[in-house]
Amino acid sequence: MAAEASGAYGHNGRNGHHCALKFITCGSVDDGKSTLIGRLLIDSRAVLQDQLAGVQRGGTTDLALLTDGLSAEREQGITIDVAYRYFATPARKFIIGDAPGHEQYTRNMVTAASSADAAVVLIDASKLDWRNPGLALLPQTRRHALLAHLLRVHSLVFAVNKLDAVADPVLAYRHIQGALAAFAQAAGIAVHATVPISALEGWNVVDAHPDWCGYAGPTLLQVLEALPNTPADTALPLAFPVQWVEKFSSSAETSQGRRVLWGRVAAGTIAPGAAVQVFPGGQPATVVQVLDHARRPADVPAGSSAGIVLDRELDVSRGDWLLATPDGFDAPAWPARHELRATVAWMDDAPLVAGRVYWALHGHRWVKARVRAVLHRLDISTLAEEAATQLGPNAIGHVDLLLQEPLPAAPFAQARVLGALILVDTASHKTAGAVLVN
The missing domain is CATH 2.40.30.10 (Translation factors)
Structure with missing residues (x-):
């Protein structure tokens, strides 16, 4: 076992991955994200006996308590901040980020997704009109999937949870899978896999539950073990x-x-x-x-x-x-810009409006940035761009920014670090928005 694990973690491991996979779980409130991580930790033998004893409640194991470590999280039964956990299998090492599902904590999800290799978006089958083939997904499910896509998270996996709690899991999985596929196609999102699971029972998480929901594919853990790490931007100029x-x-x-x-x-x-x-x-x-x-x-x-x-x-x-400077000591390969057109994921309680001035952080450089115009707001339900004059909390939209000093910014689709900024309120010093240069 030790030799096998050592080979898997090296450059020539059996799956070709030499780095730990950093992934987040996200989705709507109470979809089972913390429970899923607890199941992964327990079934992969990554939890010690004393840790397991600490999450026993009335003779049963509360899996969510393995990640919900803040006292407020345990009192309210919700995830507030991103909790990271580490585990390993003979094939791979993993770093998991449990992102909160509540809309008011979307900023925490954005922070976690910005450095993740993959995102597992959970869908609670029991919350949906699963008998309807044209069912509507929850807004937060769509928002988190869109944010992961905008942030260039390399691999996206849908995990349809709590199918053990519906009367006809086969029909429910078929209709939910169809709704997810239609949404992903409309949004231009490439989905690596859609897996039916029961985090509470452990079905198709680490251990397979054969022929359940008519699904014969790999378990969620097997999917994660095969995912690639995010490729670095090595082919670009320095x-x-x-x-x-x-x-x-x-x-x-x-x-x-x-x-x-x-x-x-x-x-x-x-x-x-x-x-x-x-x-x-x-x-x-x-x-x-x-x-x-x-x-x-x-x-x-x-x-x-x-x-x-x-x-x-x-x-x-x-x-x-x-x-x-590819041509000797002439102009640098990355030209500086005073004006930026960008996609913004707005996270402040105060709306983003034209004329406001913020601190912008690019790399490790701070400059003042003024919002010249708010162009569009993305409708999470229809994916249509709507004319807008402001962006409210957790909205996604397009804006024009005017920088006090030029920055060597590039399109985010081309270079992740050069194309990303954050906006910080000049008075409260709170992170107000994530900016992706177009």
């Missing part, structure tokens, strides 16, 4: 946001006594000899040394942390960018 400048390096031999610029590579691969330009200063430089997270000399791809040593001492600080 973009490196500086997070920290190490003045007195403990790697003096490799850094040649120069300052080391630390951060996580946003796009491309950083290697010695690369021609770069500092943004916003515009000073040209050449990379002479690259250190990985363990301070070893190495080429570092997008998605990994690196320390960079330049061939000259320049005025570089946190919030600056190092951008590739």
Whole structure:
């Protein structure tokens, strides 16, 4: 077993995955997200006996208590914040994020989805008009699936839960699967799998429940074990946001006594000899040394942390960018922009209206941003773009932003890090919205 697990976690494992899969569970309120995670943990033998004893209630196991750790969550029986849990099978390691289903906590779901490889959207069959072949999905189910798609979550899985609680699970699964397929097609969402499950009973979660609901496919865990990690943006020109400048390096031999610029590579691969330009200063430089997270000399791809040593001492600080200059020391590959047209997932209680000014965070750089215009609001039910003058809490829409200083922003569909910003209220300092550059 140990040898098999070691091979699966390596570069040449049997499923080809060498990184843990980070996925979230999301969907509407009380669809069974916390219970599902509890079932995955228990049936994969990831829960110790003393932990299991702590979630016993009246002789039965309350699976949701394995993730609902806040006192308010246990008192109210709801998930408020994202809870992360870790487990492993012989084939894969996993990091699970249990996202809240309540509409007022949509901002927490967005935070979790922004760094996830996959999203499991749960659907409670007992809440739907499952006898109707044209049944309507719950708004929060549609909203979470749309947000996962907008945030470029690489794999989306629908899990139809609580089918054990309906009179005709075969008919219910057929109609719900059809409604999910129609919604996904209309929204342009690629769905990896739709699995009928009972999180409470454990059917088709870790262990198969043969021929149930007329389904003969893999269990939910088998689906998750086969999902790919989100590919890094390594094929793009280099973009490196500086997070920290190490003045007195403990790697003096490799850094040649120069300052080391630390951060996580946003796009491309950083290697010695690369021609770069500092943004916003515009000073040209050449990379002479690259250190990985363990301070070893190495080429570092997008998605990994690196320390960079330049061939000259320049005025570089946190919030600056190092951008590739493919044609020597001419213009950088990522041009700076003063104006952005973007999709916004609005999370503040106060509506987004034209004229408001916010702090915008791009990489590690803060600039002021003014809302020039609110263009459209997306109708969650019909997926139509409606004319709008403001965006209310948890709305998704399109806006034009005017930046006080230019930023090397790119379309989010092209580069995740360069195409993402957050808006922060200048007075309360609360995160107000997630911005995806179009």
